[in-house]
Amino acid sequence: MDLIVAKNRTDLVKARGEGSVALVPTMGALHEGHRSLIREARVRADHVVVSIFVNPLQFSPNEDFSRYPRTFDADLEACRAEGVDVVFAPSADDMYPAGRQVSVQSGEMGTIVEGAVRPGHFDGVLTVVLKLFNLVQPDVAVFGQKDAQQLAMIRRMVADLDLPIDIVGAPTVREPDGLALSSRNRYLSADERQVALTLSRALRAGAAEAVALPEGAAESVPARIRAAALAVLEGAAPRLALDYLVLVDPATFAEVSESYRGEAVLAVAAKVGTTRLIDNAVLSLDPA
Template identity: 80%
Template sequence: MELIVARNRADLVKARGEGRVALVPTMGALHEGHRALIREARELAPRVVVSIFVNPLQFGPAEDFSRYPRTLEADLDVCRAEGVRAVFTPQAAEMYPPGRQVSVSSGHMGTIVEGAVRPGHFDGVLTVVLKLFNLVRPDVAVFGQKDAQQLAMIRRMVADLDLPIEIAGIPTVREPDGLALSSRNRYLSPDERHTALALSRALFAAETLAAETGAPESGAAGAGPARIKAAARAELDGADLALDYLVLVDPATFAEVGESYTGEAILAVAAKVGGTRLIDNVVLRLS
């Protein structure tokens, strides 16, 4: 099946076709993590549409919009190899015509954790995702767990606005050494990439502590949030990075959990390594 490249709304209507469709929204610079999203989408629907659009609304004034990697031809090759039916790759003027006034508000959840560091970011994310949902009309959309707060926000939007779309999340895809795959990893020098491994080491240390102390056969009480964060922070101490946050949060609300909390939680970290900002997280169970 030949890949269809839709560059405007009219092309997209023709490209979508009839029947069940899965959407994989991306900003391009596709890597193995995106391939995993596409493969999951193919399991969920016979037709897969990938959007490639670097969304200006989700970048702040001092962020890397202008230098965000744009590799469209290579991205199209990835989509062809993965059996994608159509790629929607609009220009900004197509997505945001002149005179646009209405946007999606991400509410309180969009102002905490990642939203506190990047004001307005989640408003921009939800606005473009809702527009893509309306344009593509997918039955299911697939997102990665690496952007955990984004995934939680999109699920909240779908529930709050009664959107008839299933949201599927897949686990973070990592390099063999543990570094979470990201389009921004290409910015890292060899030394910076080595430094960036402290992020995944911190998360894995916390994950190990939570698993060992929470196992019934261990005979030990489960580790609480303070101990878990301390185990992670110990791996970050001395690393040449600027930490934005290290938080243990409720997966549904992204509110920080208290010492008496039990159940699933997300340990999320964000830091700048050199000039590159990276995020990562793991899902833990507190008992």
């Protein structure tokens, strides 16, 4: 069956078929990372729906909404190549009709780490994701681990609002040199791209410290992880402007204590030139 492009709610209802549905929400400008999400969705449901919608609610006035890449024709070709059944590409007016008053509030977790740098961002993310869930009615939704706090927030919303949807987190896809794939990478000059590689190098340096310390060691594992990653990032200053480097609990995004043991996320955000990038690594802090 050829790809169906639904431009509004009515088209989406007409396109709905029998069987299970997996949703891959995107803002378009699809790259290999998005395609990996689509492939993950394909093995989890009978039908795959990809949404393409640049959500204005998650951009603050000083962010790059108008600059965000829009490559709709190329996105459709990528979806066809991956066997997507339906692309849902609504307009902003269709998603947010005039007079809208009710939105999702992301709570305390939406105000820390990425939420502290981008106030209101996660309110916008959760509002559009909930609307997509209600419109598409998927059984499964697939998101990338690269947006780790977003993934945690969506899992929290699904749990808190009792949504009957399985949330799947798919691994971050990287270039051969380690740079995490992002729609914003296209804005990096050749020199800036070399600076951007500092993010993945810092994460690898931190991961190398994610081992139990010898008995009697003065410095904790979390402290060693942060120090190793920060040393790499500081070496790229001032060309890399750091927003944050944190080691957090993957479920709450609260900073881990020095005695913490278990899975943790080492997350970083920085600006290179005019391009803001995020990245993270999932680490296991084993007990001594």
